[in-house]
Amino acid sequence: MRQIHLTVNNEKYQVYCPEHITLLTLLREHLHLTGTKEGCAAGECGACTVIFNGKAANACMVLAPEANGAVVETIEGEAKDGVLSPLQQSFIEHHALQCGFCTPGMIMSARALLDANPAPTRDEIKEAMEGNLCRCTGYEPIITAIEQAAGGERGA
């Protein structure tokens, strides 16, 4: 067992967990933050995307001990005081989700992009989202939702 200190969605946590688990398991089973989904658990689908020290990453591709001292953002931190973020609202308005399983990962990849680049081109959005797979909606509404949210967040 290993003691891990980390900050998730601006809250500090101290966790005792096995050394061999991933950040995904730590979030879901030890911190009970189940908004982050497990899809392939092999870095292929992006369902488990979180923002890890400022960069979008697959939580299944990070070992829990690597998260010691890390700052992590998950989907649970996106809405504030029960109010959806403009990005979340834009996904709803543009029908960018259907079953919703991939959506937390999609939102976190998009959040990392918009934090780093508030006015991305459509091609930059496609590159940032290329690791997030959706099997029901199709990608155009997702790209449009992010494009429109970017405009809204910067007041365009």
Place this chain on the structure above:
Amino acid sequence: MYQFLSPKTIGEAKEHLAEKSNLKVLAGGTDLIIGLRDGAVHCDYIMDIKHIPELCEIGMTDDGLEVGAGVSLNAMLASGLCTGRYAALADSGHELANSLLRNRATLAGNICHASPGGDMLAPVLVLDAWVETLTPNGGRKIPLKDFFTGVKRHVLAADEMVVKTVFPRGDGTSAYHKKKRIRGHDLAQVGVAGSYAADGTLKLAFGAAGPTPVLIELGVFDPLALRAAREEILDKAMSGISPISDVRASKEHRLAMARYLAGDVLDALLEKVGV
């Protein structure tokens, strides 16, 4: 199960290499973690090298472009240094997996995984790169043309790790083109890198076209001679590769695509030098 080590200095890492057996080095982890999950990798220690500051640096030195073993591919791409002579690194960096994985994956990790289809391997060969290593007794410099020995095999000793990859200075240009099954992220069916130095030295390298990446040194050409000798050059390059059939492509398809991509790379190099 393994014990997780997180050295903060090169000295600490060196001590771990000396004292701990059956140790795996963790850089980006995008191959290692899958191996651990699948039970294909067993080790007693995992040593995360990303808290060693020197290993997380990228920059130009007297030797050339130096990329620390802990630098993510996206950090390398964002450095603005993968241009001119090093342009193939930008081409291949953008082709490797997807942006999420590139936030974690590293150049040194791709080299040390030594998969014949690794997107960064053909570029490092045509750019005459070497790796510098750390061992309990010091370290050494290994030209990457002497590094790969087989599928996922290389010359590193069990107690040796890569600390940086160095690309020598030089004028000229380079490119990397890749054939894959889908438009999204996928492993290469074939990847071809080319470099054309200012003195006319031409090199091509092929990925996923043999058990190791293959470097073909083609000689010195002025741009017009290169254009005229295009088919001859391709014949020579093709004679050096030996692809197999597997889940991603047949041998015949790989041979056809290797020639097509090599021609494409030659054309791209000529276009870059204005011919």
